[in-house]
Amino acid sequence: MHSHKRQKTDSEAEKVAEAAEESLKQHPHASQNTPMKVHDEGEFAGLKRHGTTAEQAQKLESGSTNPFSGAKFSQKYFDILEVRRDLPVHAQRDQFLEIFHSTQIMVFVGETGSGKTTQIPQFVLYDEMPHLVGSQVACTQPRRVAAMSVAKRVADEMDVELGQEVGYSIRFENKTSPKTILKYMTDGMLLREAMEDHDLSRYSCIILDEAHERTLATDILMGLIKQVSVRRPDLKIIIMSATLDAEKFQTYFNDAPLLAVPGRTHPVEIYYTPEFQRDYLDAAIRTVLQIHATEDDGDILLFLTGEEEIEDACRRIALEGDELVREQNCGPLKVYPLYGSLPPHQQQKIFEPAPEKLTPNGRAGRKVIVSTNIAETSLTIDGIVYVVDPGFSKQKVYNPRIRVESLLVSPISKASAQQRAGRAGRTRPGKCFRLYTEEAFQKELVEQSYPEILRSNLASTVLELKKLGIDDLVHFDFMDPPAPETMMRALEELNYLQCLSDEGDLTALGRLASQFPLDPMLAVMLIGSPAFKCSEEILTIVALLSVPNVFVRPASARKRADEAKMAFAHPDGDHLTLLNVYDGFNSDEAHSVGLHQWCRDNFLSYRSLSSGQNVRSQLRRIMVSHDLELISPGESRNYHNYVRKALAAGFFMQAAKKRSGSKGYITVKDNQDVLIHPSTVLAVEPEWVIYNEFVLTSKNYIRTVTTVNPEWLVEFAPKYFDLKHFTNGDVKLSLERVVDKVKSDKKRKRGVDNGCKFYQ
């Protein structure tokens, strides 16, 4: 077994991040709390802010001097400018400016290939001239990679260095400077900023891009910005979306005007099956093989729901593809899986060209990519001509009654189906084979998937909203208001965590918890951990609980992977096992073997562990900045008890008791029958455990569990364990005994204490 070691020195990533933060402190943005400076208008002399024309802007763009940086434009700039002027949005620049001038909020609809994400912010810059008034323009994206890559592209287009006039800001990286006037950022990042600056005062224009994706962060931002727009009439707002529900955005933003620009994609022919397909996986495989046997060249993209299904399909397609090559003289077929947890070098393989034909006169080779939804939005693959869409994906659902989020294979929406089909028309006209009937498409698929806010536990959202200064959550103007029960559950949970008072006001603890990019339960546990002398250990555990699973279990080596895991096992449970893994990852041994190799040897995910390391250092910095003590019981033989107590203090709402007589556990308060997930390292079933998550799959499981003493639960969360509110049963009975024992222990202790005093 691996022994527990003290935390190593700060990682390299941490040092870099610290340096970045330090430099930000020294160079706060010019617009922050400083009086407006008089700027040299330079090339912009004579132009009226919020009164420019496309012609004026284009004249500046075609000039010799970059009006924002003052530098001479490069040849490369003019080359790109030519391409830009060919984009569909370009033709409507005047129209855009007219609307932009006449209104505070507008909705902009642009399909893929319209150029909206790169061009609209630049149109805004030439009209806003933010550098002259010391403001910034923000453009939000749902994903980090998008924010980074678009910023890079636009910096090139504007002929400036990335991070200067054009930059980006994402969780672990702030690539902006005092010069920055256009900032691409994740929507979550803008939300963080709003928590400190409720009026978003440094921005003169905010562009919410990809609003149709309706991420939790976008939805909250829309509600917030709608409020801010009243307080700040000078703030311009653009909501950008793909076509589908533009009207909904318009209505929500007080009938904001709309501008729509066509996209530039190739036509995609849609085929439906004549009848319902009982086995979509089988139908999908047959369709792929049939395309390969009968259709012209061009790669195939097949959408399935998850890793196991995808790996299975890949095996079967490859096998039967070989048969087609042998028996029907088909071209060679190469099959690639694609899903999020695939290591990056494997993900990269999908960009390899299709296989060469086997003989000079043979038929062309073909590439098949079998992917989850990741290929629907996050990743685009050029060269796809055929899309096979069975019409399903895994979607998160939330059951507020038992406070469980789970993944369910469900039919996709019409919008998703359209997006999937569009993937076939990126390079040339394509075909999309839908494995459902046209009638099913029309009648059974919903228009849009439910926005995330209707499918999530809202504990952390509610905390964020409170921190944003929104007191009246019941009347907060959500675009789609969450179910009252979900809201109640979140408020209740935050109250038990003492983040909200009984009146629903943010407490000091709540304010502190909101500083951490964590689920409130984890944040509270972290904040409480110095009291148990183990904040260093809890930091590690919390970090690893908030990244994807660190344990890898390939189908081909399950037994060896399980054995490797057991080498890290701690007898008290899975949380302490995570601690051992992290210490192993930071050990001299791992460094001498090489971290990648060490992870492979131990069936661990390098990606998860290093991102855990990043998260840990970010959390650690937040701890330091709020004077939360960093402390460790060190090599003490008892360290695990400190950690277990800290875990109990944070996870008291997720406790379960072994059922007397029968197998399995029963959750406290919710009274759910559950089993400990087989992935646990626990060899025996302890009486009481706390668990990290409740997963609903083939059975009800609790996953990542650690043994605790019930006395701790009652002691640390007396309000939650007020037995008056418990339903009669096994759990209540044993808790009553626990409460009695705690009481009598206290009495005895007091007696002894008094006795001592008496005799002294």
Added chain:
DNA sequence: GAGCACTGC
């Protein structure tokens, strides 16, 4: 004796 769709701070 199982399965982590995807994203974000």
